[in-house]
Amino acid sequence: MMKILDRLEEWIITLLMGGATAIIFFAVVHRYLAGLSIPGLQDWLLSLNVSWTQELCIIMFVWMAKFGAAYGVRTGIHVGVDVLINRLSDSNRSKFILFGLMAGALFTAVVATLGAHFVWENGAHYAFLSLTGAEFGDVPEGPTTPDLEWPTWIVYSAIPLGSSLMCFRFLQVAWNFVRTGELPHHDHGHVDGLEDEVLPVDADVYGMGDNLHMHDLKHRQVGDKKGGQQ
Secondary structure (H helix, E strand, O other): HHHHHHHHHHHHHHHHHHHHHHHHHHHHHHHHOOOOOOOOHHHHHOOOOOOOOHHHHHHHHHHHHHEEEEEEEEHOOOOOHHHHHHHOOHOOOOOOOHHHHHHHHHHHHHHHHHHHHHHHHHHHHHHHHHHHOOOOOOOOOOOEEOOOOOOOHHHHHHHHHHHHHHHHHHHHHHHHHHHOOOOOOOOOOOOOOOOOOOOOOOOOOOOOOOOOOOOOOOOOOOOOOOOOOO
């Protein structure tokens, strides 16, 4: 089940990023060609309404950012300055790490709750009543976007959905840290799709002494002489 959620998260981010890039490319090419005095082609291009592309790209990037933030928690991509925490003893460091993870879970849970309430009052309630055939009463229909004329509650749903997933990822990382003492790590020099240089057998991929991540309790960092394992 977790693998399905992980792959779904990655596919959503990939499709949103790829789709937004393609739409931006189309809009730029359209604007360039529409400025050329080519009989027939110029008139046809000017007749096309592509004002929706900017709005759609903004929406896609917002959704990509929200789900990308959750992906960042799961993979350890988020960067923080943890110089002081990394100098603490293992017992104190674990307390601060757990506090930080739980604080992140609490914050994203609050954002998800408030976001869900906003979305519900912004048109989702009306859409639910319309779907079930119930009486609307004084429930507002909610506004729509200027160009695409989509209900804004659909656009704003990225806030509760992305924040809920991010909260779940914080709890997932915290639970894994309690059980194993490990934190997700990400090599910022790694580029997916490129073949990596084969590392020596004794290479320590966790030996990043950059203080950009909290050092966990299992892997010894560069220059760390207390605790951990090689």
